[in-house]
Amino acid sequence: MWTWFHKLGSPPHAYRILGKMAPWFGWPALVLILVATWWGLWKAPTDYQQGDAYRILYIHAPSAWMSMFAYVMMAVAAAIGLIWRIKIAHAASAAGAPIGASFTFLALATGSIWGKPMWGTWWVWDARLTSELLLLFLYLGYMALRASFDDPQRADRASAVLAIVGVINVPIIHYSVQWWTTLHQPASVTKMDRPSIALVMLIPLFLMMAGFQLYYGWAMCRRLRGEILRRERNAGWLKEAN
Amino acid sequence: MTRTPILEAARLVFRRDLTLAWRRWDEVTQPLIFYVVVTTMFPLATTPELSQLRLISGGVVWVAALLSSLLALEALFRADVEDGTTEQWVLSGQPLGYLLLAKVAAHWMLTGLPLVLMSPIVGTALGLPFEAWGTLVVSLLAGTGTLSVLGGIGAALTVGVRRGSVLLSLLVLPLAMPLLIFGARAVTMAIDGDSPAGPLQLLAAIFFLALSLGPLAMSAAIRISVEN
């Protein structure tokens, strides 16, 4: 088991394995997302309170979850790269950022769209949306810092420090934003919480979460391969592989 | 070769920075002036009614203080990195975090502390009542201190970047949002007559967290920026 991990640190080996793994992520992801969409839009019944608008939940909640998951993964990879000086970990961190930022954007956009029929406004400063917005800033800052360095090694390591500082901040941000929103509506439950929900309405949520998660895996495989190629430009194994 | 004890080395760094700033003290006053100017913008942009300004005074004083602090932070490490002093620190074998913390402390004394002392005046101009002065000062002490540490990390990361001041703000401001939430809220609660103990304690907790972990991040960032 340990040798498998160890081999993964070697770029040519990782490149090959990622190429083989990608379809195992990709096709199940596609199937799950399509099934979840069908179930969520067609099979699940209309909600008594929110009508058909609640169906946006099926993409909003998984996007929000993935945005957080991707950030934590990015920070963990960055930490591994920084502490053990494993290049491929830095590559994984870089590869994950645009995917995570996309999910964050999606969470914000779908949350905003959902807000209009529910609260009558396109934007609401509720806990989850505000946290997502701050998370988007963290992603953008990370990508901006990376882009500002010419030296790829320095870019890797500086952005790694930023990612680690950011991930420590994420729980603090969450808690503070939560606290901030309860100040003005002490006992209210935000409308995006679902007190009790029928199983037939929950299943598409789980399917979509799983689909998004596998999609992330697929996108990571592809992007990480690209990152490896870019970083290993002058390495010998590339010449043999091509 | 005897090594200077770290506290002595830190004190040397601290005094050096203060002396250097004393010679260029217009750089010290600029953030202060910016603070007053920005705060003036709010009544001009909204209303001259003190009763209405009072409602947002806690937030405005805090936002303006954060922005003014950030202004001065970009140049925190630049001079020392450019002339090689930082490299000497890294090579000296002293715990780098303490030296950097000493530098941040000196910087805070020159920028953060004046802002804190100025804040009651600025707040009163926005209708902040005298009873809230204590909370204002205490919250800003912890807030500007934490921001100096966070800004130190950001400045260390962006030290080589051209026109890095905007990037620095983009990196540091999202991290400073919790500070803003708790600090501004504490002041507003004091204005309303409630006890601000809750947010003040949370603010203090964040400050101590920054103080303990910040030097670690700063020294990692400086090493990355300095080594070739």
Add this chain to the structure above:
Amino acid sequence: MDLQKFFAMGGYAGFVWSAYGLTALVLVWNTWAAYRSETEARTSAQRRTELSRETRT
């Protein structure tokens, strides 16, 4: 459920369909971008390999 009611989404058609449409767009764009990032890197790596072979001989 008949098709018309399905598309109407109980009056929330604009919101639901734009949300799902946006999601589809983002996922498709990400897919394309992920592929492109890999193939671009591969072609540039191949080009460099050919260049280095040419300069050697």
